[in-house]
Amino acid sequence: MDLPTIARQTARVLISYLTYEAVRTVVAQLAETDPPLAIWLNSYSSTSNIQDGEAYLEALLRERQDLALRVMVVREHLAETVVEHLPEMVQTGIRQANMERRRQHLERLTQIPDAASAGRSELESPPEPQP
């Protein structure tokens, strides 16, 4: 298992994702202050390749320098505020998701017809009225 490579690759994915979230944030801010510009940035971002955050910013810098610089400031802010909570959220999230996958799988294997709890969680049916 090549952990350093996986870590580097994961950081790259995360940086591109935060760039995408920064663009969404700037679009939402512009929708309040300058709706036509919000529409322009939204449509620009849906046609250009936002999957690669650096290439996207490089292109936006040539089109609308002010917006590109603003996206860069916002993604730096997101990195400073959001990222520090991620390790715990991801570790807890994976542990809980694994438990849930195992629980559902065991339930399927043992086929316990526990209609009361299984039915409620899957169909969101209202609780039985008590007599």
Next chain:
Amino acid sequence: MDLPTIARQTARVLISYLTYEAVRTVVAQLAETDPPLAIWLNSYSSTSNIQDGEAYLEALLRERQDLALRVMVVREHLAETVVEHLPEMVQTGIRQANMERRRQHLERLTQIPDAASAGRSELESPPEPQP
């Protein structure tokens, strides 16, 4: 800026990405010990929707319970070893990328024909021989 929602969404993206890296790791391990099974898992993962990690595992649990449980163990291990380094890697990565974007943009705006350094960094030309 809705930071809690952005944090939750980012954690979800990260969990799905680590599930994908766990699948790649298991495929690489199987390539050593059981090549036909490695080929099967690789082809299964390229046709099924691995973008949604939970749906992918749910489906794999029905097809090949042993492989799904193994992917789950590996992703938990990745979460414990890789994720703690991410905040610093992402913060440093974004700061450096922002500086690089700004530097390149300034260079373009000022159009300094610095052939010696620009040429070298772009074309990887060898250093001039010293007399």
